[in-house]
Amino acid sequence: xxxxxxxxxxxxxxxxxxxxxxxxxxxxxxxxxxxxxxxxxxxxxxxxxxxxxxxxxxxxxxxxxxxxxxxxxxxxxxxxxxxxxxxxxxxxxxxxxxxxxxxxxxxxxxxxxxxxxxxxxxxxxxxxxxxxxxxxxxxxxxxxxxxxxxxxxxxxxxxxxxxxxxxxxxxxxxxxxxxxxxxxxxxxxxxxxxxxxxxxxxxxxxxxxxxxxxxxxxxxxxxxxxxxxxxxxxxxxxxxxxxxxxxxxxxxxxxxxxxxxxxxxxxxxxxxxxxxxxxxxxxxxxxxxxxxxxxxxxxxxxxxxxxxxxxxxxxxxxxxxxxxxxxxxxxxxxxxxxxxxxxxxxxxxxxxxxxxxxxxxxxxxxxxxxxxxxxxxxxxxxxxxxxxxxxxxxxxxxxxxxxxxxxxxxxxxxxxxxxxxxxxxxxxxxxxxxxxxxxxxxxxxxxxxxxxxxxxxxxxxxxxxxxxxxxxxxxxxxxxx
Numbered sequence: 037x038x039x040x041x042x043x044x045x046x047x048x049x050x051x052x053x054x055x056x057x058x059x060x061x062x063x064x065x066x067x068x069x070x071x072x073x074x075x076x077x078x079x080x081x082x083x084x085x086x087x088x089x090x091x092x093x094x095x096x097x098x099x100x101x102x103x104x105x106x107x108x109x110x111x112x113x114x115x116x117x118x119x120x121x122x123x124x125x126x127x128x129x130x131x132x133x134x135x136x137x138x139x140x141x142x143x144x145x146x147x148x149x150x151x152x153x154x155x156x157x158x159x160x161x162x163x164x165x166x167x168x169x170x171x172x173x174x175x176x177x178x179x180x181x182x183x184x185x186x187x188x189x190x191x192x193x194x195x196x197x198x199x200x201x202x203x204x205x206x207x208x209x210x211x212x213x214x215x216x217x218x219x220x221x222x223x224x225x226x227x228x229x230x231x232x233x234x235x236x237x238x239x240x241x242x243x244x245x246x247x248x249x250x251x252x253x254x255x256x257x258x259x260x261x262x263x264x265x266x267x268x269x270x271x272x273x274x275x276x277x278x279x280x281x282x283x284x285x286x287x288x289x290x291x292x293x294x295x296x297x298x299x300x301x302x303x304x305x306x307x308x309x310x311x312x313x314x315x316x317x318x319x320x321x322x323x324x325x326x327x328x329x330x331x332x333x334x335x336x337x338x339x340x341x342x343x344x345x346x347x348x349x350x351x352x353x354x355x356x357x358x359x360x361x362x363x364x365x366x367x368x369x370x371x372x373x374x375x376x377x378x379x380x381x382x383x384x385x386x387x388x389x390x391x392x393x394x395x396x397x398x399x400x401x402x403x404x405x406x407x408x409x410x411x412x413x414x415x416x417x418x419x420x421x422x423x424x425x426x427x428x429x430x431x432x433x434x435x436x437x438x439x440x441x442x443x444x445x446x447x448x449x450x451x452x453x454x455x456x457x458x459x460x461x462x463x464x465x466x467x468x469x470x471x472x473x474x475x476x477x478x479x480x481x482x483x484x485x486x487x488x489x490x491x492x493x494x495x496x497x498x499x500x501x502x503x504x505x506x507x508x509x510x511x512x513x514x515x516x517x
Contacts, residue, residue: 377416
């Protein structure tokens with residue numbers, strides 16, 4: 037006869053949870069003591085304002101917990117004066133405080149795993165997020181106590197109260213609701229979709245008999261791997277399952293991508309990136325999709341044409357001549373733009389790999405006798421500068437590269453007043469285009485708004501006709517020759 041099994045001993049509670057519970061009990065006792073004092077003070081409504089100030093001075097300040105949690109008492113007026121700098125917090129710090137607040141709530145609900153992930157995310161955004169959270173909680177409790185005590189006797193709001201209210205509202209607006217089990221950052225329609233996902237997400241095999249080794253890889257390692265992929269590959273991976281969708285929403289992936297993409301000339305020099313991200317609720321993925329950007333991984337191509345009608349003796353025998361040509365624009369990260377004009381005899385598959393800043397030199401050096409290359413490539417090749425402001429793309433100083441090819445090869449750069457007196461050296465061109473996206477996020481269209489020529493001698497600007505111009509459409513290029 038076997039002895040009866042010994043009962044399993046209950047697992048000991050974590051020390052952090054025990055310390056947090058003790059701090060929480062102390063706070064409840066303090067609140068009870070405060071409420072009893074408040075009842076005595078409210079007995080005399082005339083002296084309620086004078087009695088409330090010393091009551092605040094006698095309250096304790098902050099009692100720190102062990103896991104980043106703080107139990108806050110009502111601050112004094114002097115402490116509010118000392119923390120007046122918090123009204124001008126950085127937008128990234130406000131967002132970090134919102135995530136830290138969610139972590140505190142999860143810890144109070146014994147959701148320790150999710151709380152740990154949120155704590156990590158908050159401290160990644162700002163190392164001083166815990167101090168900012170404690171100070172904001174102090175101010176919030178002071179505002180709450182003031183509202184409760186002034187229900188029967190209202191007074192004019194002071195400048196300090198207005199500053200605290202503005203800070204409270206700004207913090208509440210910046211608080212981001214949890215969108216999934218891992219606390220990822222998402223806004224808009226996608227946030228409501230991810231919020232309906234279950235808490236225990238994992239990768240499921242297509243065949244139930246097979247295993248899923250990817251579940252053994254930590255989420256942090258998957259996020260690090262995804263940083264090396266382009267956006268198309270990231271979104272394709274996100275479409276395989278709900279778990280992948282949540283992982284691909286990690287802000288660490290999109291933040292690094294945004295910081296590498298949105299820098300001058302993609303954005304104005306005097307416009308900080310934090311101000312742009314603030315308009316998208318600090319959702320870096322949403323900013324990458326919705327904020328205008330010029331594509332640098334390919335070429336914008338337009339297919340204009342001109343039609344000339346030759347009248348004959350009979351109306352039915354009139355001849356129509358259609359001249360078709362291609363206009364190419366390639367934007368470079370350093371602010372240069374390459375413009376190429378070629379007729380239909382040179383197909384895009386042959387010419388696109390050659391669109392590089394060295395095109396004019398290669399054509400002169402390696403094809404000296406090929407008039408075809410010299411006529412249709414070098415003569416229509418121009419180099420200029422570009423910048424983006426909102427959705428407006430401005431191309432300036434567009435100079436015909438054929439007139440500068442010899443000087444560029446020899447390394448000489450002459451000013452405009454000493455340049456040869458031909459048409460190509462006397463005039464530069466400038467374009468104004470509008471950036472569009474069909475569908476959203478592609479940023480694959482450029483519409484002509486204005487096309488001007490500038491006389492370098494007189495400074496006269498002459499507008500050119502846009503009757504035959506057509507919009508540019510983006511074509512991705514894998515590699516250049």
